[in-house]
Structures are given as C-alpha cells and as structure tokens.
Amino acid sequence: MKNNNKFLSCAGLTILWFFSALSYASNQVQSIRIWPSPDNTRVVLDLAAAPQYKSFSLNDPDRLVIDLSNITGSATLPAISGDSSLIKAIRSSGDDSSMRIVLDLTRNVKPTVFALTPTAPYGHRLVIDFPEQQRIESRPPPSIRAARDIVIAIDAGHGGEDPGSIGPSGIYEKNLTLPIANRLAELINKEPGMRAVMVRTGDYFIHVNRRTEVARGHQADLLVSIHADAFTSPQPKGASVWVLSLRRATTEVGRMLEQTERHSELLGGVAEIIRDSANERYLAQTVLDLSMNHSMVTAYQAANQVLGELGTITSLHQAKPQAASFGVLKSPDIPSILVEVGFISNPNDERQLKSASHQARLAQSLHRALKRHFQLAPPADSLFAQQRAREHKVQAGESLSLLAQRYDVSVDALRSHNQLSNDSIRIGQVLRIP
Ligand SMILES: [Zn+2]
Incomplete structure (x- = not known):
C-alpha cells in the first residue's frame, strides 16, 4: 500500500525543457569539473543552456573530442577543477559559434556522454563518464584483499499500529510482509558473500525515514521493501516492483545540499579536513550526484531481475519497474526497491499470500534475483567481485x-x-x- 500518486507527468516536464532549450540563442561553457572515483572518472561541463554537442573517440594518442555548437566565448578554456590520472590534458579551440574540447587520455577508455537538465543548485550539464573497468583487472590478485559481504537491508512493510492494507478475509498487510522478509533474510544469510539486515524484526511501527536510516547505518548495498498492493475494486492482481523516480531523486539531492549539517555525514571524514564551506558544498554535491546515479542504476537493474523471477511464480501487475516516490523510495543515496508481492485486495492473491508455501516461493525468487543481480554487478570490494575476478x-x-x-x-x-x-x-x- 502507498499513499502517493503513482503517475508522473513526464510530458509536462519534457515540453518545458524543450522551450528552455530553444529560448537560448547561444550557449557558454562556464566551468569544467573532473571527479575521479574508484569505478569511474566523471568530467562535467557546466553550461549556460542545454548543450548541442557531438562526441567521438580517437586513438593513438587516446583522446575524446567534444564538439559544441551554438557557443560563445569559445576562445578561452573555462576554469578546470579536479584531477584524474586518466586525463592528461584538456584543450579547446573554436570560432564565433562553435567550440571543440579535446580530452587527452592516458589510456583507451570508452566514455558515456550525456546531458543533464538543471536541478537546483545545478544548471545545464554535459557529463562524460569514463568507467574504470580496465583498472580493476590489473589490480593486485584479489585473493590478498579482504572481501566483504554484500549487505541487503530487508524492510517488512508497515507494522504496529500501521497495519497496511487489509484483505477481504481480514488479513493485514503487515502480517504478510514480515514472514516473507524473514524467509528472505534466512536465505540471504545462508549465501556466502551476502548478509541480510532486517529493518523491522517484529510487529511494531517504524517511521519510513527511520527505515532508510537503518539501511544507511548498515551501509546496505540495496534496500528491499516488501509490501502487498491494494485497490478499491477486487480485480487488480499480481506483483510489481517500484524504484525511486528521477524527479524525486533530484529534488532530494537539492534538499540534502541545503542541509549543510548533512554534508559531513555524506562525506564521511572528508568534511572534517575541509574548512571551506563552499568547497564542502561542492564536494557534497559531487558525491551526491555520483551516488544518485549509482543508486538509480543499481535499483533499476535489481528491480528487473526481481520481476524476471517473480514472473515465474506469480502474475505480474506491471512487467517493467515502475518509478515513483513513496514508502522507502525517497533517498538518492541508497539503492532502494519496493516490491508489491501481489494484491491483498484480490481474493485469489490474498489466498496465495496467506499460504506459507507461497510466501516461501516469493522469498526464494527474491533471493535468486538479488543473488544474480550482485553476481552480474558486484561491488568492487565484495566476495562476489573476488569470485568473479x-x-x-x-x-x-x-x-x-x-x-x-x-x-x-x-x-x-x-x-x-x-x-x-x-x-x-x-x-x-x-x-x-x-
Ligand atoms: Zn504497503
């Protein structure tokens, strides 16, 4: 059960964006930021308006060329911040209306180039991501590194004075979600390299914000929230999987940046050594930006695996992951999925959901899906990554x-x-x- 509106007015946003792009006669690159991380080197061009661009890679020597059109001030290269061992130099050339930016690279890496629309406090951006896969291969033998467990935070929806939805036979959603969550935790804890953290262990109320905090406190790689759906008529049936909407995620990034006291939490120890609040904010912004992208990709891929497995044991209400913002789906920094295991308001679904054998099948399919997801995309320091390596x-x-x-x-x-x-x-x- 959830309270928020599931439906997003994407069309409205698209039209607004289109007009704002048209309303600029010309554009300008305001700054260039380089941000290296263990898995990725990100280069961000901050622009006055939505970029019109083309990009291509060249070898011998390795470089990436970005051609921007409809640009003024192209004679000077904007200020560059940050540093990466991948990027040897950044050069630019241009004329009245176009600019070419060349990134000289120390090795051959295939980049992903994409534009981002403004999200306060950001403006228009052109983002270049260089994945660091090749570096992972040439690291020292993985056997000498300690390999950690992948942590799955399992959230049994509702609890205590919040029963969730109530089925036609009188069963409470909160009493279905807990046994499924418990069984899932059992299976995960038997799996070498995986560990489950239960957000709720009994029949008590936990505020939704606290649920996310528990996951964050355990540095969960994924938060899985288990619910049963309900509708005013008995017909709708089947399972669905929800992920955080991009719109809510970007709003939350802006909100978290406004809370300066949260910066140190987001940055860990780094904030302690930065005495300059402008820099701290810039870092917090970058960390959030990277972690939001990671969270959303992780959640979406995991959601797809879960749907694939659930589809083999129950009917699906929605065959694709759905994006929204309700329940635990609110944090841009924790990959989160919300699984509606069926409709408690549908008499057939309700009967199934009540049965211990169906609950076990649901837990098994969730376990298989999560295991496969992390086998395909293991965190770099995990046992799964070590086995894969x-x-x-x-x-x-x-x-x-x-x-x-x-x-x-x-x-x-x-x-x-x-x-x-x-x-x-x-x-x-x-x-x-x-
Ligand atoms: Zn619910």
Whole structure:
C-alpha cells in the first residue's frame, strides 16, 4: 500500500525543457569539473543552456573530442577543477559559434556522454563518464584483499499500529510482509558473500525515514521493501516492483545540499579536513550526484531481475519497474526497491499470500534475483567481485609462469584447471584461476 500518486507527468516536464532549450540563442561553457572515483572518472561541463554537442573517440594518442555548437566565448578554456590520472590534458579551440574540447587520455577508455537538465543548485550539464573497468583487472590478485559481504537491508512493510492494507478475509498487510522478509533474510544469510539486515524484526511501527536510516547505518548495498498492493475494486492482481523516480531523486539531492549539517555525514571524514564551506558544498554535491546515479542504476537493474523471477511464480501487475516516490523510495543515496508481492485486495492473491508455501516461493525468487543481480554487478570490494575476478584475460607479454606467480598458484594447477596441453597461451584467452 502507498499513499502517493503513482503517475508522473513526464510530458509536462519534457515540453518545458524543450522551450528552455530553444529560448537560448547561444550557449557558454562556464566551468569544467573532473571527479575521479574508484569505478569511474566523471568530467562535467557546466553550461549556460542545454548543450548541442557531438562526441567521438580517437586513438593513438587516446583522446575524446567534444564538439559544441551554438557557443560563445569559445576562445578561452573555462576554469578546470579536479584531477584524474586518466586525463592528461584538456584543450579547446573554436570560432564565433562553435567550440571543440579535446580530452587527452592516458589510456583507451570508452566514455558515456550525456546531458543533464538543471536541478537546483545545478544548471545545464554535459557529463562524460569514463568507467574504470580496465583498472580493476590489473589490480593486485584479489585473493590478498579482504572481501566483504554484500549487505541487503530487508524492510517488512508497515507494522504496529500501521497495519497496511487489509484483505477481504481480514488479513493485514503487515502480517504478510514480515514472514516473507524473514524467509528472505534466512536465505540471504545462508549465501556466502551476502548478509541480510532486517529493518523491522517484529510487529511494531517504524517511521519510513527511520527505515532508510537503518539501511544507511548498515551501509546496505540495496534496500528491499516488501509490501502487498491494494485497490478499491477486487480485480487488480499480481506483483510489481517500484524504484525511486528521477524527479524525486533530484529534488532530494537539492534538499540534502541545503542541509549543510548533512554534508559531513555524506562525506564521511572528508568534511572534517575541509574548512571551506563552499568547497564542502561542492564536494557534497559531487558525491551526491555520483551516488544518485549509482543508486538509480543499481535499483533499476535489481528491480528487473526481481520481476524476471517473480514472473515465474506469480502474475505480474506491471512487467517493467515502475518509478515513483513513496514508502522507502525517497533517498538518492541508497539503492532502494519496493516490491508489491501481489494484491491483498484480490481474493485469489490474498489466498496465495496467506499460504506459507507461497510466501516461501516469493522469498526464494527474491533471493535468486538479488543473488544474480550482485553476481552480474558486484561491488568492487565484495566476495562476489573476488569470485568473479578469478578469471584472467591474457594480455600481451604474459606467460603461464608469470600468471602462476602473480596469482600465487602453481603452473601445473593453472594448466590442469584450464585443460591446457602445453604452456602456450594467447592474448585475449580467458584463464580460470584455481
Ligand atoms: Zn504497503
């Protein structure tokens, strides 16, 4: 059950944006920000208006070219802040109405380039993301790094004086969500490399803000909130999965930035050493921006996996993840999904939801989906990532004996594990590391 309106007026937003883009005769690059992180180097061009741009990559030497049209002030390169080992230099050239920005790179990385519309306090932005996958491969052998568990915060919807929706036979939503959550936690805790944190462990009320705080406190990789849907008529049936809407997420980013006391929380220890509040705000903004993108991608991908699994055991009310802002779906910094396991207001769904065997099937399908999601996209420091990294793609200059040394295994073990008849390996070959 949820109280907010599910429907978004995206069309209205699109039209507004279109007119604002047209209303600018010309544009200007105001600043360039570079922000490296372990998984990604982000470059942001701050612009006066929505950019008209083209981009392409070139090799030998590696570089990214961005051509902006309808631009004034292109003679001078704007102020650049930040630094990254990936970006050797940024150059620009231009004429009265166009500007070319060239990013000289230290290695070949395929970027993603996209524009972002204004969100207070940001203006128009052109964002270039360089994923750091290649660096992960060349890190020291993962076996010597400690691998952490992936933490799933499980939130059984409602509780205490908040019963949630009530089914035709009189069953309360809060009494369905808890056993499903408990079973899911049990399965997750049996899984090496995963750990469950229960947001609610009994029949008591927890404010929705507190639910998110619990997840944040445990540094959860994902918050899964379990609910049952309800409608005024008995017909609607089936499961659906909800993720935070982009509109709400960007509003929350703005709101969190206004609360200066939250900056230190968001920045961890970093804020302590920054005495300059303008810089602190800038950092908080960047951290939130990165974490919002990560949260939304994670939640959407996890939601898709969950729908895939739920679809095999129950009917789906919506086949695609739905975006909204209700319940726990309010934090841009915690990847969150809300699963409506069925309609408690539908007599058939209600009967199923009450049965322990169906609850077990729901928990199993959620577990399978979450496991698969994190196997496909494990956090870099997790056991899942370590297991995944026990493969090595042979690069130029590498030999079997060198790899054996690097991974601290014998050549014999490497050979037999990969069913090699001799010691020759070829570039691009993928070897499994025993
Ligand atoms: Zn509910």
